[in-house]
Amino acid sequence: GNSVTQMEGPVTLSEEAFLTINCTYTATGYPSLFWYVQYPGEGLQLLLKATKADDKGSNKGFEATYRKETTSSHLEKGSVQVSDSAVYFCALRDSGGSNYKLTFGKGTLLTVNP
Amino acid sequence: DGGITQSPKYLFRKEGQNVTLSCEQNLNHDAMYWYRQDPGQGLRLIYYSQIVNDFQKGDIAEGYSVSREKKESFPLTVTSAQKNPTAFYLCASSIPGTGNTIYFGEGSWLTVV
Numbered sequence: 001g002n003s004v005t006q007m008e009g010p011v012t013l014s015e016e017a018f019l020t021i022n023c024t025y026t027a028t029g030y031p032s033l034f035w036y037v038q039y040p041g042e043g044l045q046l047l048l049k050a051t052k053a054d055d056k057g058s059n060k061g062f063e064a065t066y067r068k069e070t071t072s073s074h075l076e077k078g079s080v081q082v083s084d085s086a087v088y089f090c091a092l093r094d095s096g097g098s099n100y101k102l103t104f105g106k107g108t109l110l111t112v113n114p
Numbered sequence: 115d116g117g118i119t120q121s122p123k124y125l126f127r128k129e130g131q132n133v134t135l136s137c138e139q140n141l142n143h144d145a146m147y148w149y150r151q152d153p154g155q156g157l158r159l160i161y162y163s164q165i166v167n168d169f170q171k172g173d174i175a176e177g178y179s180v181s182r183e184k185k186e187s188f189p190l191t192v193t194s195a196q197k198n199p200t201a202f203y204l205c206a207s208s209i210p211g212t213g214n215t216i217y218f219g220e221g222s223w224l225t226v227v
Contacts, residue, residue: 004156032213043120043204044157044218051213089156095212100145100164101172102216104156 002027006090006105013080013112021075021108023090031092033057033066033073034102038087047075047088080112116141118219120205125224127192127199135190135222137205146188147206147216150174157204163188164210192224200226 007022025031032051036044048057053068064075075088087109091102118139127133139146145164149157159172163182177196182188188207192199202223208216 030212034215036218043220046215046217049213049215093212093214093216100162100170100210101147101159102157104158106154106156 002031002092002094002103004090004092004103004105006088006108009087009107010109010111013110015082015112015114016079017112019075019077019080019084019110021088021090021110022072023074023105024070024072025090025092025103026071027092027094029095031094033064034091034093035062035064035073035075036089036091038089038107040086044089080110082112082114085110085112118205118207118217120203120219120222123220123222125222127224127226129226130194132191132193133224135192135203135205135224137188137190137219139186139188139205139207139219141207141217142185143207143209143217144185145208145210146182147208148172148178148180148188148190149204149206149218151202151204151221160190160203199224 004025034049035047037047038044048059050057050066056065062077064073087107089107090105121136147162148160161180163169179191204221205219206216
């Protein structure tokens with residue numbers, strides 16, 4: 001079956017620090033990869049996505065490249081802000097018969113201090 | 115604005131009672147989903163529906179039931195058979211297809227007292 005493994009949190013950074021959140025996956029087909037963000041007490045918002053190998057998704061200063069050869073997609077931001085404090089989820093949506101659903105990692109809690 | 119509306123935001127239930135969570139979308143999406151989130155965990159799929167009048171069990175369907183009588187509505191009932199119902203419930207919808215985004219509502223907190 002499909003699975004997603006994210007780096008364990010929590011991650012605590014100072015403002016303007018560089019952020020990397022690692023994500024690796026296993027999938028049976030040709031998945032699309034998604035990064036979602038969840039602010040406290042809220043639902044999930046799509047941050048970015050990459051639908052095929054070597055795609056780079058970007059949004060709000062965040063970037064993630066879909067690395068098929070290493071089955072990974074690492075979320076990066078060059079300079080984090082306090083407002084980036086949230087939980088970040090890596091997820092995949094596989095092709096074929098299971099393409100109806102997302103498989104999630106457990107999430108990484110990021111806290112950015114001023 | 116288009117989106118997914120879940121209600122209520124907070125709900126308290128006594129043990130042994132059923133409770134229904136509402137989910138409405140005006141995005142004209144065919145597919146709808148219910149996920150459960152527990153603290154420190156990822157999301158787990160409860161039920162999904164790819165078209166009106168059809169739905170399928172997800173990974174943790176026991177103790178839950180759904181209906182899909184209208185394209186825009188996908189209510190979830192948490193029954194008394196669900197052993198550990200206290201959680202954050204998220205409804206979602208999408209256009210079918212691997213590369214298409216699944217969009218989420220704001221969630222409903224259910225606490226069993």
